[in-house]
């Protein structure tokens with residue numbers, strides 16, 4: 001775009017956000033930044049003058065999805081119409097300017113430390129934005145616009161990660177953890193609630209370590225203090241935590257969480273594996289007895305907690321015995337929500353250098369076996385909810401029909417877990433309603449309205 005390019009207010013942009021809820025927070029800031037510069041969003045890439053993709057490069061599958069999306073959008077160019085294509089986030093951060101050589105279709109790359117300046121790349125003023133130092137603006141309240149549901153918003157409490165899990169490339173891509181100031185977060189949350197947010201989802205690489213990187217603080221109390229302040233925001237009805245690291249959840253912390261009003265009794269704790277040998281190999285630092293004690297602690301403090309976890313199969317060093325113990329754990333530990341991954345051999349990670357690689361065929365077999373066990377376990381947990389009256393936050397019309405509403409219980413995280421289909425009424429999005437569970441599947445629920453007075 002040159003000095004005689006059309007003025008921003010005539011430009012339309014199409015934004016795609018890939019990757020985790022943290023990337024979605026960044027995309028919502030980009031949405032706000034571009035509209036603040038006068039550009040207008042469009043859902044149709046064929047009508048856009050600028051195409052922006054917030055990419056992910058965590059694992060091979062995520063990288064492939066990012067590259068495919070960039071190429072698909074480039075393919076929407078026809079004849080003289082050549083919208084500008086901007087790659088943002090983890091893929092440029094990992095591959096730098098090489099990305100422009102690998103993908104000549106891409107016009108500009110914006111790394112993780114330059115997110116606040118995406119608009120300059122979109123408006124053609126910059127081709128490469130890959131500064132080495134974190135942008136101090138992330139310490140200020142971010143202007144953001146909801147990219148999807150306005151009543152459910154993600155609040156990113158810290159950036160990056162200081163842990164060293166053997167299979168993970170994130171610390172190398174993003175750098176050590178940096179918590180955002182509590183005053184910044186409370187102000188950001190206040191704005192989101194002012195814009196209609198009813199549920200706030202706190203996200204980070206490791207939410208449980210919030211504040212521990214700040215001088216003189218330790219894991220636990222800073223997050224509890226922050227939650228206390230957020231829970232006092234008028235209009236907010238539900239707080240949810242994602243990405244809790246097992247070793248941070250000591251008794252004092254779990255008991256402290258129980259005292260937080262509006263906190264969903266939802267524990268997202270990626271365990272990754274359960275044997276001591278694999279914990280050492282993965283550099284996770286959690287022993288099996290710690291995991292069992294943690295689950296016991298949570299169930300002692302919370303009458304009906306929802307526990308979500310993720311597991312990796314096929315990590316170097318995983319033996320048949322390790323896998324059998326993991327399979328037994330999934331069958332017996334009563335985990336409500338289970339996510340599974342096959343280990344991705346990531347260059348630049350400690351696991352990449354490890355021996356005893358698990359052959360792909362065996363990894364796939366273990367993945368399928370564990371998936372079947374996980375589905376059975378989740379189905380049984382869900383079945384126990386039949387006949388119960390639960391509180392559901394309405395998200396809006398169901399994709400299948402505008403005459404059907406969907407929502408989520410406190411046990412269902414947005415875009416990660418299933419939904420509750422509501423029958424017998426058309427309550428508005430953002431409303432909390434009571435519903436009796438009539439049908440269940442491994443992830444979704446069907447709830448009948450009009451049973452009890454609205455909550």
Ligand code: SF4
Nearest residue numbers: 161163165168170205
């Ligand atoms: S906690 Fe481990 S898996 Fe999660 S981002 Fe940090 S290093 Fe990666």
